[in-house]
Amino acid sequence: MSESAYRVETTSRLAQWRIENLASCTYRKSDPFKIGKWNWHLSVEKNRTLFIKLFPEISNSTRENPPIASFIIRVVSSVGDRKCLVHPEVTDKQLKSNEDFIWAIEVPLTGKFIIDVEFLDLKIAPPDGSGPCSIWAEGFTKAQSNATALTSLGRMLSESIHTDIVINASDGSITAHRAVLASRSPVFRSMFSHDLKEKEMSAINISDMSLEACQAFLNYIYGNIRNEEFLAHRLALLQAADKYDISDLKEACHESLLEDIDTKNVLERLQNASLYQLPKLKSSCMRYLVKFGKIYDIRDDFNSFLQGADRELIAEVLNEILAAWKGF
Missing domain, CATH: 2.60.210 (Apoptosis, Tumor Necrosis Factor Receptor Associated Protein 2; Chain A)
Structure with missing residues (x-):
């Protein structure tokens, strides 16, 4: 045949x-x-x-x-x-x-x-778990349309197209759009909805962020952030996400900070985990220090940590150490 x-x-x-x-x-x-x-x-x-x-x-x-x-x-x-x-x-x-x-x-x-x-x-x-979607429809509506929209949104920021608000960072300023900021953050939305100084002066002071970190923050909001930019400013982005109630950015920082804990950053990350209520990061830092014995590799830094850290956090670390000793 x-x-x-x-x-x-x-x-x-x-x-x-x-x-x-x-x-x-x-x-x-x-x-x-x-x-x-x-x-x-x-x-x-x-x-x-x-x-x-x-x-x-x-x-x-x-x-x-x-x-x-x-x-x-x-x-x-x-x-x-x-x-x-x-x-x-x-x-x-x-x-x-x-x-x-x-x-x-x-x-x-x-x-x-x-x-x-x-x-x-x-x-x-x-x-x-959502309903079935057509493979012939998703290509255009989800991929092409979303990509085009994000590119256009990014251009609005990078080219200052019809901006109407000034962001004053610690070492410079950048312009943005009230509507975009308000749609991503309930804190910004509240600022622009009430007779606060930010609404009257058309400016927001974010003096605890550098201009570079503030640019990265806005790039994230506009869907235009680069991976290396995100990694370089994770802690500043975490602080901004917590301050302006942007939960997806906070979770993105949380997950990223879990990936590269080492002896140089573990104590700083432990303190940030406690400050911003990041349970997985706190647990991972504790395990790294105590279960894996890295606390002995950074004795000088740990002694400085004991002198300046939050008392409740110090007590948690010491309890972990005591529990580990009892296990031997």
Whole structure:
């Protein structure tokens, strides 16, 4: 049998498999064909009844995130009077295996025929548990539209397009937009909604941040921050996130500060964890100091810490040390 007997012809959303001859009591499975993100197969089995199956190629990807398909499938017989059998439209059918869609055809078909599958939509279920979304819609609406919007928002800041508020940092000033700041921070929104000096003077004084750190803060708010910029100013960004109640920035700083604890920064991070109520960071710093014994590598710094740190935090560290000694 020629290789073409198993080949499925495709366009972007249409697949056609031409069957030249299917003898009785015969099974045949097509070669894989690509539609959307998945490779697919068609199979036919003829006994007294003709069974047609459509299914994705089985892999870890299809098991974990199977396609949810909407399609119309037809069988067109090209012998004698042209017959076209159409299965009722299939809508949002999850297909994991070769048993999930089976079409049993009782009408006898002989000779040449075509199996025609028109995919109306293909969806996947997002990992966040929200409703299925189309793979053909998400490309533009989520990726391209969001990227364009963020680029435009970043340009508004970098090119000072219609700015209406001045941010005074410790060593310089930068202009921004009230509406953007208010949409990201309830603290800023309150400033601009009430008769406070910030509203009257069209200026905000952030004297505890350098101009570079303030620029990084605004770049984050506008969705335009670079990774190296974020890493360089994490502690200043953490302070600003706490002060202006921007929870996603605070959590981003929290997660990042967990990643590179070492002897040079552990005591500073421990104090910040206590100050800004970051439980995972505090726990990680405690374990690093006590369980892993790094407290002995920084005795001079630890002695300075004992002289100047918050009393409650010192007590917590000493309790951890005592608990560790009892464990030996």
